[in-house]
Amino acid sequence: MHLVFVSSLVPVENPSSGFDIANRAVFDGLRALGHKVSVIGYLQPGQAAASHEDVHLLGQLEVTNAKVGAAAKLRWLAKACLHRTTLSSAKMLEVSRAHVEALLQRLQPFDGIVLNSVQLPGAFAAAFQKHKTIYIAHNVEAGSARENAATASSLLQRWLFRREAYYLERLERTLTQAASVIWTFAEADRLGFGHAVSSRATVLPLVTRWDLAQGGPEKLPQYDLALIGTWSWQSNRLGLDWFLSKVVPLLSAEMTIGIAGQLPDAPVIAHPGVRLLGRVPDARAFVCSGAVLPLISRGGTGVQLKTIETFELGMPSVATRASLRGIGALPGNCSVADDPAEFAKLLIDKVAQVRAGNHQRLSGAIFHQAQKTKLLETLDEGLSWFGKTTAASDPAFTRDEARPRATKVVSASYSLAVHEGGKSR
Numbered sequence: 001m002h003l004v005f006v007s008s009l010v011p012v013e014n015p016s017s018g019f020d021i022a023n024r025a026v027f028d029g030l031r032a033l034g035h036k037v038s039v040i041g042y043l044q045p046g047q048a049a050a051s052h053e054d055v056h057l058l059g060q061l062e063v064t065n066a067k068v069g070a071a072a073k074l075r076w077l078a079k080a081c082l083h084r085t086t087l088s089s090a091k092m093l094e095v096s097r098a099h100v101e102a103l104l105q106r107l108q109p110f111d112g113i114v115l116n117s118v119q120l121p122g123a124f125a126a127a128f129q130k131h132k133t134i135y136i137a138h139n140v141e142a143g144s145a146r147e148n149a150a151t152a153s154s155l156l157q158r159w160l161f162r163r164e165a166y167y168l169e170r171l172e173r174t175l176t177q178a179a180s181v182i183w184t185f186a187e188a189d190r191l192g193f194g195h196a197v198s199s200r201a202t203v204l205p206l207v208t209r210w211d212l213a214q215g216g217p218e219k220l221p222q223y224d225l226a227l228i229g230t231w232s233w234q235s236n237r238l239g240l241d242w243f244l245s246k247v248v249p250l251l252s253a254e255m256t257i258g259i260a261g262q263l264p265d266a267p268v269i270a271h272p273g274v275r276l277l278g279r280v281p282d283a284r285a286f287v288c289s290g291a292v293l294p295l296i297s298r299g300g301t302g303v304q305l306k307t308i309e310t311f312e313l314g315m316p317s318v319a320t321r322a323s324l325r326g327i328g329a330l331p332g333n334c335s336v337a338d339d340p341a342e343f344a345k346l347l348i349d350k351v352a353q354v355r356a357g358n359h360q361r362l363s364g365a366i367f368h369q370a371q372k373t374k375l376l377e378t379l380d381e382g383l384s385w386f387g388k389t390t391a392a393s394d395p396a397f398t399r400d401e402a403r404p405r406a407t408k409v410v411s412a413s414y415s416l417a418v419h420e421g422g423k424s425r
Helices: 018-032 070-083 097-107 119-123 141-150 155-178 234-250 283-288 305-313 340-355 365-391 412-421
Strands: 002-009 036-043 055-060 112-116 133-137 181-184 201-203 223-228 257-260 274-278 290-295 317-319 334-336
Touching (some): 036 097, 055 097, 141 155, 223 283, 223 340, 283 290, 290 305, 290 340, 305 317, 305 365
Parallel strands (some): 002 036, 223 257, 317 334
16 A cells, blocks of 8 residues: 555654654554655654655644644634644644645645544644545554643633644544544544544554564663653643652652653652653663652553553553553563552662663563554554545445454563563573
């Protein structure tokens, strides 16, 4: 097939954010199956596109709220109000619909368009829906916006999130109802757009990189606990605020806690062991510098890429249940708790084990290979169904026979390996 991959941000060589990691995994998977993939989207400043073979840039664009000034934010809001759309789609309106349609015309012939998340597809939905589409839902975005509105710290923020939720719901309904196939990253999201959509939706397992790096010799941890994230994203920030306010006060003053990633409006932290590090040059190396990884999501939708990365690295962890969305089987070195006191207790116990010489590291290769194999199987199954939808007008064609099956995220082979061989080294 020749597929046009439409994304607000094109897949990049060195993905770091969860959005970029998911983009790259799906892009690599489609190409690994032998399909031609043309890409349309913006490039974030400082990044390099993953492929230069058939990438059609709409320009360079900074989309991260924390990296732009008040003038840019006001301009986005004005566009959003003028065009009656979301702020996230308003950011995409640096080019015209005519420009996008002309680009699609130049790329013909193609078999269909893969609409990656809601931002760019929502900005030019009418142009894309002239063609057959697959929609990739990174999250149920309207649901996340409603959660953010409920926890917003000011009336202005609450209004902005409620407005975003209203328009996101409309856009997601348009994109999912028109799509022949919907791919999500978590089972809850597969069911999150209604029954009519869930019957056309399947869950894509993810990997954080296509080829798992060979593990080097274990180094002494630099921090007892290590956390990294895009803290300007409200759903991530909710988890960090919970961790800092509810869990950290229960940890001993001797425990060292490294927190990487930009942190707007950093709170006052009394614990002497907390280090706010900002952006770090190598996110993966930083993760490996921790003895134990707290996985602290408290809301939102979609899969948590940091959880997948933790399991790929074989790192010991303590996770909230929200951090485990989209994960079918847990490795033996992951403990689960939602209560702050229990979460802190588990962290203290795991750190004590590391300090005593039991690093609790596992091989992540089994998890990674299971995810990758199932990703390819699910992509292939969805594309097979997508190809058959053109025959829908044939009376002999039965949609139920071709419909993709909902898939669990982790294969049984991984589950067996976890329960039989999940012992710490």
